[in-house]
Amino acid sequence: MSEIRYKLHPVSALINFLKGLKELILPFVIIFGANLFREGGISGMFSQGWQGLLPLIIGGVVLLFMLIAGIIKWKRFVYWFEDGELRIEYGLFVKKKRYIPFERIQSLNYTEGIFHRPFGLVKVKVETAGSGKVGQSEAELTAIYRAEAERIEQEMKLAKRSYQQQALVEDEATLYGPVQAAKPVVQEEEESKTRILYQMSLKELLMLATTSGGIGVVISGVALFLSQFAELIPYDAIYDEVMVFMRFGYLVVALTVFAGLLLAWIISVAMTLIAYYQFTIHADDERIYITRGLLEKKKVSVPFKRVQGIKMTQNPLRQLFGYVAVTVESAGGTLADKDEKIRLFPLVKQKAMKPVLEELFPEFDWSPELERLPKRSRPFFYRLSIAWLIPAFAALGYFFYPYGLWALAVVPVIILMGLWQHRSAGYAIAERQLTAQFRGVSLHRYYMMKKRIQVIAVTRTIFQRRRDVASVHATIKSGMLGATAFIPHVGREAAEDILAWYEPSGQRQLETEDGPTKNPQPTEIG
Numbered sequence: 001m002s003e004i005r006y007k008l009h010p011v012s013a014l015i016n017f018l019k020g021l022k023e024l025i026l027p028f029v030i031i032f033g034a035n036l037f038r039e040g041g042i043s044g045m046f047s048q049g050w051q052g053l054l055p056l057i058i059g060g061v062v063l064l065f066m067l068i069a070g071i072i073k074w075k076r077f078v079y080w081f082e083d084g085e086l087r088i089e090y091g092l093f094v095k096k097k098r099y100i101p102f103e104r105i106q107s108l109n110y111t112e113g114i115f116h117r118p119f120g121l122v123k124v125k126v127e128t129a130g131s132g133k134v135g136q137s138e139a140e141l142t143a144i145y146r147a148e149a150e151r152i153e154q155e156m157k158l159a160k161r162s163y164q165q166q167a168l169v170e171d172e173a174t175l176y177g178p179v180q181a182a183k184p185v186v187q188e189e190e191e192s193k194t195r196i197l198y199q200m201s202l203k204e205l206l207m208l209a210t211t212s213g214g215i216g217v218v219i220s221g222v223a224l225f226l227s228q229f230a231e232l233i234p235y236d237a238i239y240d241e242v243m244v245f246m247r248f249g250y251l252v253v254a255l256t257v258f259a260g261l262l263l264a265w266i267i268s269v270a271m272t273l274i275a276y277y278q279f280t281i282h283a284d285d286e287r288i289y290i291t292r293g294l295l296e297k298k299k300v301s302v303p304f305k306r307v308q309g310i311k312m313t314q315n316p317l318r319q320l321f322g323y324v325a326v327t328v329e330s331a332g333g334t335l336a337d338k339d340e341k342i343r344l345f346p347l348v349k350q351k352a353m354k355p356v357l358e359e360l361f362p363e364f365d366w367s368p369e370l371e372r373l374p375k376r377s378r379p380f381f382y383r384l385s386i387a388w389l390i391p392a393f394a395a396l397g398y399f400f401y402p403y404g405l406w407a408l409a410v411v412p413v414i415i416l417m418g419l420w421q422h423r424s425a426g427y428a429i430a431e432r433q434l435t436a437q438f439r440g441v442s443l444h445r446y447y448m449m450k451k452r453i454q455v456i457a458v459t460r461t462i463f464q465r466r467r468d469v470a471s472v473h474a475t476i477k478s479g480m481l482g483a484t485a486f487i488p489h490v491g492r493e494a495a496e497d498i499l500a501w502y503e504p505s506g507q508r509q510l511e512t513e514d515g516p517t518k519n520p521q522p523t524e525i526g
Helices: 011-036 041-046 054-076 146-176 202-210 215-227 235-246 250-275 316-320 350-360 375-381 383-399 403-424 462-467 492-502
Strands: 078-082 085-090 096-101 105-112 121-128 139-145 195-199 280-283 287-292 297-303 307-314 323-330 342-349 426-429 433-439 443-449 453-459 469-476 483-491
Touching (some): 105 146, 307 316, 307 483, 375 483
Antiparallel strands (some): 433 443
16 A cells, blocks of 8 residues: 555635635624624724724634634645555644545545536545444545545555455465465456446426425525524514505515515525536446536445435325436435435436336335235324314314314315325335335335345334234334334234244234234334
8 A cells, every 4th residue: 555645635725714614604794794783884893993893803813713724724634545544634733643444435425516626626525334423424535636536446446355355365264274275366357337327307307496395495594594683683673664565465465475485496496406417327336326416516426235225205296297206225325414315316207217226226126016004094094183183173163263163174184185195005025125105295115125124113002903903114224313114004914924024933923912922123013
């Protein structure tokens, strides 16, 4: 391994400065925004001598400190390769060292921001199976040339190949003795070629943007921003203006609200278009590569061996047009700085999705015949929802009689929704695979290999016992909290079949009213 020290590109200093500045935007806005409401406004700051300029002086000192800190972080950050490890040395005031064995590295994820592209740079996030906090990578190289990123990947492959050869020698030594095992291990490997499997069309991108539901994110973001200035907002004046505006009539108010929602929707569409521009799926023999983005181009790699299951989601509108979103449930690794699930297909036609999935995951059965739920479980899908609303119905009917009785009109809607959920739910068990389907408002379907399931839990309430039904939960490792497929209110016999399938001994049965039966771990029965 080379012991040459490599440094980041100087643009890292600028990126570090801007990253620190981003965290200070809100305090700066609050401080300088408060001075705008003082007597005399900004001009009053200059008329009070150095005391009035104190906020500007403090702000300038902080900015200068952030700039110097960014330069120091860049100067002190070095990395090199030694003894099968990626070694990093960094720190602002305290020098820190981090050694990452190459065999632990699961993926190298690339990001090209607006400051990277002009110089041909990338940001590299090193993901390992034991990456600490949610969405936090093991290490991050802020800005290096793409050739240097490829050098890291090549060093990682060489180290893993050497590790595999050493393990093979040790195994042969155990079987045949040290003399025969001392022979050199010759391993000829062809470079796996990356192939393009799917590229999102403009039509699919527009469909994704218009049905993404990002309007809620925009509205909540605006509300969160305004909440930071609650003390500075003159609510009394705003209330008076709103009351004056209401005099123009309900139609004008409704049109204004509609215009605001339309603007939020347009912003959400634009954000989705920018985020998923040129979404492409590549693959080789070991990994799936996903690239996307217009202003900030991202590339994430998913090792096949880390894939725990596949989840498909359809909201009612997308289901009507035959579109589906596909998520990879992976043990470790994210696509963003949050615990964001990796979307294999943000949105795709079902007929275009199946050939790609069959090529990527040939071990899965993508067309299972689902077993439906028994008719006796129908009331469980709407009875509890109605029971929770009975006090609200009684209060509305009593205090707003007779108009409050119109609230009862929601009861048929709840019943129809429950029947729809009952009709949508189902499951299928094959020799090595469990398929589970259920619906909230959107339809969810999980494909899980038996060897990847961490735990299967069965729950039965006193009401389910009377109807001889149970609910099944199957959990696989995904992110920090895992992913759980839900089969609601399935027949007791079917739940026993799922438990017997998970434990071939067939000794696991549900607890009946006659008493508990054997229930070894890891299956849980409630």
